[in-house]
Each structure stands twice: as structure tokens, then as C-alpha cells.
Amino acid sequence: MGHNASMSKGIFISFEGIDGAGKSTHIQGLAEAFTQQGRTVTLTREPGGTQLAEALREMLLHQPMDAWSEALLVFAARRDHLVKVIAPALQRGEVVLCDRFTDATHAYQGGGRGLPSQSLDALEQGVQTLDGRGFLEPDLTLWFELPPEVAAQRLTGARLPDRFEAQPLAFFQAVHQGYEQRAQAAPQRIRRIDASASRHQVWQQITRLLVQKGWLSIMVPVPAALQIQSS
Template identity: 60%
Template sequence: MSFVSSPASGPRGRFVTIEGIDGAGKSTQVERIAARWRDAGLEVVRTREPGGTPLAERLRELVLHQPMDTLTETLLVFAARRDHLREVVEPALARGAVVLCDRFTDATFAYQGGGRGFDRAVLAQLEGWVQQGRQPDLTFWFDLAPEIAARRRAAARAPDRFESEDIAFFTAVRAGYAQRFDATPQRVARIDAEVGPEAVAAQIDAALEARGW
């Protein structure tokens, strides 16, 4: 399982993201995915958005806890992303690491685009400016009914600004993910996240094996 034979024109690493509504079970699986690659001798950089650098973590605190309008929210997540890409993601990919990132721009299209109703054409412009073409090589989409995710969250933790939203919001976020992924089905592995952790893990392994990873 070597990634060094990846596209000759681009960096040699792999950029893998994990997406889904809050409570989908992403955090529960992420270390297992990282361990799989680490055990194979690869450098794995585990990170998250918004966040992943000192500046972006400060922006994350604001986005998750301070009241603000949707344009401000959108600009802050992209500002955090820009710093994260420059400081962490691009350097790691350039040295051949696997970057495993809890959420990326698909979340912006799902939460700000789907959930908040923000103009997707503006999101696409910001995406172009901030990312300069950078996209994940593979995205795991943990998909499940918002009602199930809400029950899991209620049992697990105190809600932040997003997690306090109602079922209708998360239904719109889920639809936002579905619409976004319709355009790029080849980079997305949809995981049925309603089943137990072992069955979720088995789907992840199957998706990686199907790609020869």
C-alpha cells in the first residue's frame, strides 16, 4: 500500500476527508482509519476543519459559539481553511503523507449552502480562490437519518451552534451533501452510518480495498 505512485504532476500524498451530519459517528472511526495507514508505514496527519492550525482553531471557537450571520460564518470557515491548507495540508501532501481530515469544503456546501441556504455560486467562487484546485482524493460520507443522529448527540454531549439546530436544518444539510456529491460520485464512498460501529468499520475497509488502498 504505497502512495508514491500517485499522479506525476501533483503532490504524492493522499487527501482523505470524512463528512456527515453531527452525530454520524465520524470521530468514533477516525483513529481506526488512521491506524490502518500508520500500521502500513505511512505518515498520517490527522486534522480537522474548521481548525488544524492555531489561527484556524481560534476561528473555530468563534464559528461554533459566537452568534453571527451566514456570510460572516462562511468567510470565517474559508479563512480557517486557507490557513489550514497553507500551513498543514499542502506541506503534508508535498512530503507524501496521508492527510485525514474531519470535514472540509463539502461541509460548507452542506451546512452553509444546504442548511443556511447560502448562495452556492458564491461558495464555489470562494472555494476556487481558497483552494486553487485542491480537492480531496477520497471522501467518506457517513450518511444517516437526522433523527438517529440527534438521538446519538443528545446522549453524548452539550450542543454547539450547529448541533442546537433542529431536524429540519439537518435534513437540509443532508440534502446539501447529497447534491454536492452528485457532481463527484467517483471521489465519494457513501457509508451507511445507521448501523453499529463494527458494521461501519467494515464498510470503510471495503471502500479502501475497492480502491486498492
């Protein structure tokens, strides 16, 4: 359904995919494109986006804990983020670009860690329902689909791995499966981006989709950060 229609013309877009798929590479350029076309953009990420949620992120990425604790902390962070940042921005009519959202919880804690999807569904329903506004979810989710082997290769040497990035390939294959199930269940909202293509081609896939939606006009400049990259 997308975020509640009573909340004006804000646009809520989430970016999903396994570690190394290219989300962060493209989200910044997209923020610039929307800004150049006259929109106000809130660029944010999960877990995180508020002081409380960023503190929870630190714990999630670095402290040992089991799958349930992960899921509950992620949803606590999400509630805070939604109430304090995302819902107000949408109500002001802004474009909200969020690096990961609830599909990541289904993929990582569901697919990757094996939590039952009904439990995650129940948490999602409760956490994303706001007083007087109903259920809130992204209008569009860009799934950067990339074979886990390729993602691992891209990340090699790029940075010190956190608790998730340090997981074996089999974990990312399970996470990928989790995303696959989500995409099949919500094909209107979740759109696949072939993230194995070059940066330029990935950018074109994304902007073509946003032009189709009527959210960006045809004149979408290629971000400077992509121009200096070789692929």
C-alpha cells in the same frame, strides 16, 4: 480530480456527514490502520488544524453570526489549514485524514443556511488554488450518511451542544440535502457510507473501499475502540 498529481503520492481523505454520524469514531482507527501499514498520517479537522484556524473555530461554534460571516470565516480557516498543514503533508507523501472539509461548507452554509452555491463555488475555487500547484481537493470523501433523527438520538446526552448541534431537526434535514447534492455532483470522489449500520459494519464499508483503492492492504485490524462497543 483529487489533489494535484504533481504533489507525489500523498493521499487526502475527508470525512463528512451531519453531527453524530460517526466521523470521529472512525477517523482515529483509520489513522492507526494507515500507520500500521507504514504510512505517516496527518490527522486533522475543520474548521481548525492551525492556531489561527482553531481560533476561528471557537468563534464559529460559539459566537452569534449570520451565514455569510460563517462562510467567510470557514474559508479563511481552510486557506490557512491548506497552506500550512495539508499541502505540505501531501507533498511529503503523507496520508491526510481530515474531519470535515469543503463539502461541509456547502452542506451547512449552503444547504442549511441557504447561501447560493455559486458563491460558495467561487470561494472554493479561490481558496483551494495554491501557487504553482493548482486546485487542491480531497482524493476521496467518505460521506457518513445517516437520517438526521438517528444522529440526534445518538448525540442525546453525549455532550453539550454547540451552536450547530443546537439547531432543530429541519436544519439537519437541509444539511443532509446539501450533502446529497454534493454527492450527486461528484460521485467519483464522494462515496456514501451507510452510517446507520453497526460500528463494525461501518468500519468494514470504509476499509473495503480503501482496499479497493489500493491504499490499504487486506489485513486491516479492527480498532480497539470499536471492539469494546456493543454495536
